[in-house]
Amino acid sequence: MSNSTTLVIEALQQAAVSLEKQDKQSAINSLSKITGEVASFKQAAAASEKETKQLQIKTTAEVSDLIAQQGRAYAERNNVKKELEVAYANVAGLKAAIPSYTNQIAHLQSTLGERNNRLQQLRNRQKELNDTSFWSIIMSIGTLGFDRLVKLISLEIDDVQGQINNIHNTMAAVQQELSKSRNLQGECERRVDELNRTIQQKNKVIDDLSFLELKLNNQEKVQRQRLVYFTEVNLFYIKLQTILNNLSNKVEDVRDIVEELNNQNPTIASFDPAQTGLISLKQAILLFGDTLKNDVSIREIEPVFDPNAVYFITNEWLGNDKFLTIDKKDAAQNKLMMTGSEGKGQLWVIKSVGDGFFRLMNRTYLDQKSLDIIDEKPPVDFFPKRSKPWDKPGFPPPFIADDQIQRPSTFNPNPTVALTGNNNGKGQLWKIEPEFGYFRLTSAVGNHRSLDVVNEGGNMKLRLNDSSTRASSQQWKFTKYN
Structure with missing residues (x-):
């Protein structure tokens, strides 16, 4: 196809030379030889333009879908972050409550010690009063009354014992609440760890989506560049085909075509992304012929x-x-x-x-x-x-x-x-x-x-x-x- 492109360009230049010599028929004869090549190039350029446009539309849709997925991923991550904030607050509240339980238990243990000491004193006194020895009886004379004293001590022992039992019950209840709080704190901390891992996973998903978006945006940029390229090439061959379809009336228009080809000013984006700059129309036409000759797929970015x-x-x-x-x-x-x-x-x-x-x-x-x-x-x-x-x-x-x-x-x-x-x-x-x-x-x-x-x-x-x-x-x- 590259040789065919060269033939087309040479035929156009020969026709322009013939027109300069006022030899219109020779110009027509030169152009008549390339009608097949021009038709093939026009068909290929139109197909390439159409395919590139479809690819760009597809990529644009994929980018839009990707952005929507990013939005969902961000929303999911934000929901997890809100749940994480609640979990952190729960952990903080439970941690703050635990010292009150431990302080209450310490206070109860201190009170329990005091009550146990008082109980021991009362029991020792009770033991002394129950002693039937001579000296014990003598020591009891002069008190408010032996029987009354024994009864009062017995009542106080019962009262202190009841207080001790209540303290044990209260301590058991507080320790149970403390154990529940610690277990709940452990569950909340494990939930915090789980939510943090989920956020890390969501961050990875978002990073991956961002990376793919970058790739697709670059791909879309190259496709736009190629679409401009194929559009320019297609327009060139459409103008040339129009001339060939009515040579007797439009042969003079070949001068404009040749003038465009001879203009070396770079105005067209290249098909090849390795070419970062612009190229001239003639370079674009030759490059298109090379791509057809080498069967370079326009899908390859x-x-x-x-x-x-x-x-x-x-x-x-x-x-x-x-x-x-x-x-x-x-x-x-x-x-x-x-x-x-x-x-x-x-x-x-x-x-x-x-x-x-x-x-x-x-x-x-x-x-x-x-x-x-x-x-x-x-x-x-x-x-x-x-x-x-x-x-x-x-x-x-x-x-x-x-x-x-x-x-x-x-x-x-x-x-x-x-x-x-x-x-x-x-x-x-x-x-x-x-x-x-x-x-x-x-x-x-x-x-x-x-x-x-x-x-x-x-x-x-x-x-x-x-x-x-x-x-x-x-x-x-x-x-x-x-």
């Missing part, structure tokens, strides 16, 4: 890198004068850094390996070493496999129920980013996704982490960090080396 070219890799945060480079100070030359121009160590080959993943190979080692993540414990696959329409590898549906989320128990939060020999490990596989005019490099090892640059004591180190933020240090640019 991933960028199209030239496998025979080499690229500089720069970072938005550090600017265009710092390149991803091999650290020459490292004897094994496996370490990487961001630095100024230093030759081959900064040249990279970007190779698609299928399923939307790429391998980034350094030209210094003749493409035998790749950007890799090492000392990383591979996590359990985060998302369960789903059926269509979520057919992009590694791209889950927008809603993930709590019981379907599988997360690794442990993984290295700060693995090493290095250059290692080519292998089949996930550490060397990267998603390169367009985002805000740059690209995000997401590792296949999972956990929603992207290639990032951090400042560690003045040294710019490569790290994997959370992908959910719009950090300029996670935005990368690929510039083809000429």
